[in-house]
Amino acid sequence: MTEEPRVGVFVCHCGLNIAGTIDVKRVVEYARTVPSVADAKEYVFMCSAPGQDLIKEDVKKFSLNRVVVASCSPGMHEATFRACIAEAGLNRYVLEMANIREQCSWVYLDKQKATETAKDLIRMAVAKARLLEPLEELRVSVEPTSLVLGGGVAGLKASLDLAERGYKVHLVEKLPTIGGRAARLGKLAHVDLTGTEVAGSFISAVASNLNITVHVNSELIDLEGSVGAFRAKIRTTPRFVNEKCTLCGECFHVCPIEVPNEYEFRLSKRKAIYLPFKEAYPRVPVIDPEACTRCTECVKVCKPRAIMLDQEGEEVDVAAGAITLATGFQPYEPPDGEYGYRRSDKVLTLFQLERILDEDGPTGGELKLGESTPKSLAFIMCVGSLGTTEKAHPYCSRMCCASSLKNMLTIKERYPETEIYAIYKDIRTYGRGDEELYERTTENLVKFIRFETPPEVKLHSGRVDIEVYDATLQENRLIPVDAVVLSVGMSPSADLDKVRAVVKTGCSPEGFLREAHLKLRPVEAPADGIFLAGSVTSPKNIVESVMSGGASAAKAAALFGKKEVRIEPIIAEVTEEICSGCAICIAMCPYGAISRKEKGEKKVAQVDKALCKACGTCVAACPSGAMQQAGFKDIQMMAQVVALSEKRGR
Amino acid sequence: MEVELVVLATGVKVNPLEPSIHVDFDKDGYVKLVNPYSDPVSTTVDGIFVAGVVAGAKDIPDSVTQASAAALRASILAVHEKA
Numbered sequence: 096m097t098e099e100p101r102v103g104v105f106v107c108h109c110g111l112n113i114a115g116t117i118d119v120k121r122v123v124e125y126a127r128t129v130p131s132v133a134d135a136k137e138y139v140f141m142c143s144a145p146g147q148d149l150i151k152e153d154v155k156k157f158s159l160n161r162v163v164v165a166s167c168s169p170g171m172h173e174a175t176f177r178a179c180i181a182e183a184g185l186n187r188y189v190l191e192m193a194n195i196r197e198q199c200s201w202v203y204l205d206k207q208k209a210t211e212t213a214k215d216l217i218r219m220a221v222a223k224a225r226l227l228e229p230l231e232e233l234r235v236s237v238e239p240t241s242l243v244l245g246g247g248v249a250g251l252k253a254s255l256d257l258a259e260r261g262y263k264v265h266l267v268e269k270l271p272t273i274g275g276r277a278a279r280l281g282k283l284a285h286v287d288l289t290g291t292e293v294a295g296s297f298i299s300a301v302a303s304n305l306n307i308t309v310h311v312n313s314e315l316i317d318l319e320g321s322v323g324a325f326r327a328k329i330r331t332t333p334r335f336v337n338e339k340c341t342l343c344g345e346c347f348h349v350c351p352i353e354v355p356n357e358y359e360f361r362l363s364k365r366k367a368i369y370l371p372f373k374e375a376y377p378r379v380p381v382i383d384p385e386a387c388t389r390c391t392e393c394v395k396v397c398k399p400r401a402i403m404l405d406q407e408g409e410e411v412d413v414a415a416g417a418i419t420l421a422t423g424f425q426p427y428e429p430p431d432g433e434y435g436y437r438r439s440d441k442v443l444t445l446f447q448l449e450r451i452l453d454e455d456g457p458t459g460g461e462l463k464l465g466e467s468t469p470k471s472l473a474f475i476m477c478v479g480s481l482g483t484t485e486k487a488h489p490y491c492s493r494m495c496c497a498s499s500l501k502n503m504l505t506i507k508e509r510y511p512e513t514e515i516y517a518i519y520k521d522i523r524t525y526g527r528g529d530e531e532l533y534e535r536t537t538e539n540l541v542k543f544i545r546f547e548t549p550p551e552v553k554l555h556s557g558r559v560d561i562e563v564y565d566a567t568l569q570e571n572r573l574i575p576v577d578a579v580v581l582s583v584g585m586s587p588s589a590d591l592d593k594v595r596a597v598v599k600t601g602c603s604p605e606g607f608l609r610e611a612h613l614k615l616r617p618v619e620a621p622a623d624g625i626f627l628a629g630s631v632t633s634p635k636n637i638v639e640s641v642m643s644g645g646a647s648a649a650k651a652a653a654l655f656g657k658k659e660v661r662i663e664p665i666i667a668e669v670t671e672e673i674c675s676g677c678a679i680c681i682a683m684c685p686y687g688a689i690s691r692k693e694k695g696e697k698k699v700a701q702v703d704k705a706l707c708k709a710c711g712t713c714v715a716a717c718p719s720g721a722m723q724q725a726g727f728k729d730i731q732m733m734a735q736v737v738a739l740s741e742k743r744g745r
Numbered sequence: 746m747e748v749e750l751v752v753l754a755t756g757v758k759v760n761p762l763e764p765s766i767h768v769d770f771d772k773d774g775y776v777k778l779v780n781p782y783s784d785p786v787s788t789t790v791d792g793i794f795v796a797g798v799v800a801g802a803k804d805i806p807d808s809v810t811q812a813s814a815a816a817l818r819a820s821i822l823a824v825h826e827k828a
């Protein structure tokens with residue numbers, strides 16, 4: 096805008112919120128004397144329809160080309176007044192707000208001081224408004240396809256709900272099967288269902304849904320673009336076995352290689368060619384390239400010739416309007432030797448116990464450790480949670496109390512004579528119906544011992560001694576048992592940093608992903624178009640994970656329904672003539688929005704307009720002033736500061 | 746213990762629903778879910794969904810999450826009805 100600035104100032108009473116402390120009449124009279132001000136008006140509620148009409152009429156009558164509204168905070172009504180001046184034919188970004196409510200009338204008791212400060216704030220706003228430039232909004236059309244990372248229950252639910260709503264989904268899972276950790280759980284609490292069955296119902300629904308493309312053995316390796324128009328690169332590592340396989344099982348028999356079975360938490364072994372578990376999808380075996388010695392025994396016995404040891408991986412590009420991160424958690428791994436972990440087969444984790452009690456597990460559901468069935472068991476709870484040890488997480492992992500109690504009840508049901516101790520720091524059965532589990536364990540004579548200092552586990556041949564200071568009885572106790580179960584909590588997935596390196600998004604001090612708003616936007620990442628589901632944000636049980644999967648799908652569906660997204664132009668921009676290409680801004684940008692490009696002889700920074708969130712970090716960091724924030728340029732901010740120091744007109 | 750103020754950390758109680766809504770309830774008065782694990786927003790009546798404390802005591806994030814999940818299930822139903 097090269098024309099002479101003609102500023103209109105509109106002072107709001109906000110009922111008595113402002114007018115009760117500030118002499119609005121005097122402020123309006125003063126505003127008329129400020130340079131470039133063409134007119135000033137007051138109204139009881141400027142945000143109301145008549146208030147907005149007043150602004151629109153004045154814009155026409157006085158040929159205004161900048162507007163200052165002196166009222167509440169921009170967070171409250173900036174959008175309202177931007178829309179108002181747009182209706183009056185102005186660019187929506189030639190608006191400046193002077194916050195004379197939160198930053199003035201609500202602060203002062205003294206009317207005189209409040210009125211003088213309101214004048215200062217308006218003079219400053221006018222000084223900045225004079226230099227405001229009209230800005231153009233970016234419009235991006237939305238690709239109604241979702242990319243879901245993680246094939247556990249949260250990712251499966253997110254995929255299914257979106258597919259049912261009619262949108263296409265690319266579901267990416269790093270393991271050779273979908274199903275996630277829930278698929279490895281036995282009987283669930285409160286229902287006559289196993290985790291395998293719940294995951295299995297999702298798996299079969301996903302397998303038969305034509306809107307969902309499943310990429311197993313796959314990872315997201317590159318991501319470009321932004322909300323509405325992401326471009327993702329997915330790398331799939333070879334499976335070495337194709338769909339011609341009839342699952343005859345000959346290859347499993349002849350394979351000479353045995354490695355610990357990670358799907359059974361190392362309780363049993365698997366071959367180098369294997370089907371991860373019975374309900375695995377795709378129902379095609381996979382060869383573990385790290386274990387396989389290429390002996391070709393499997394190839395020789397495969398009648399349908401389904402095995403291809405020379406198969407290569409592939410990369411595909413996928414266009415997606417939204418991304419859901421549902422990459423899950425990993426069980427807390429106690430350091431070697433902590434509570435006897437990994438030093439004895441009499442020390443198990445909760446996840447291993449789940450496998451042992453599962454009819455499809457390595458012991459066929461029999462409570463057996465090696466050859467013997469333990470007659471007494473101690474659960475050490477809060478392992479890895481509630482800061483019980485130096486390495487433990489400070490948080491509560493939410494699911495381990497209910498899960499431990501459920502397994503105690505299963506054992507009591509099947510082996511009523513088993514003596515069970517629950518050695519706990521705290522019992523938190525907050526979930527629906529979970530308190531009943533606690534009541535039933537006490538009825539079933541599980542003995543609860545509360546600790547403040549973590550118990551010590553002493554391994555003997557055929558027996559484990561637990562030494563613990565009972566915080567309730569206030570005495571030391573020695574508890575000899577046949578086996579120990581460590582109720583381990585949930586840690587952020589080890590791969591999360593890898594995911595974060597590709598999908599730039601923030602994490603909490605605990606290492607989980609951070610939500611846009613802890614309370615009100617729990618399934619949205621701070622960056623637009625990126626949604627969060629399941630335990631990627633914090634420990635969650637199955638119900639909570641499924642719920643957040645559905646919620647993340649709702650957010651993606653709402654985005655797809657818009658067809659087009661508008662991106663605010665209040666973003667950073669580079670003055671290429673000044674930029675030296677030092678790249679400080681690139682390292683500072685939390686959104687990965689800045690890169691470098693060749694510009695004649697030199698390299699200069701460039702901002703991806705769709706990725707920039709206008710945080711201003713790069714602007715502050717830029718040593719040469721080449722980086723400027725639209726709507727908050729140095730020259731505009733300085734004008735405000737200078738106006739503050741100018742002598743007040745009386 | 747001598748104090749100047751006592752704060753009672755009281756629990757929550759479900760608000761009773763209109764009697765015309767014929768969904769099933771559990772013994773605590775919360776709305777019963779058909780399958781709490783795989784479909785934690787659906788009641789015993791097709792087309793009636795739940796969000797928040799009506800389906801069990803919850804905090805704000807969990808209520809907000811369940812609300813979004815329920816909204817999408819309702820929207821899926823609406824789209825399929827139209828088709």
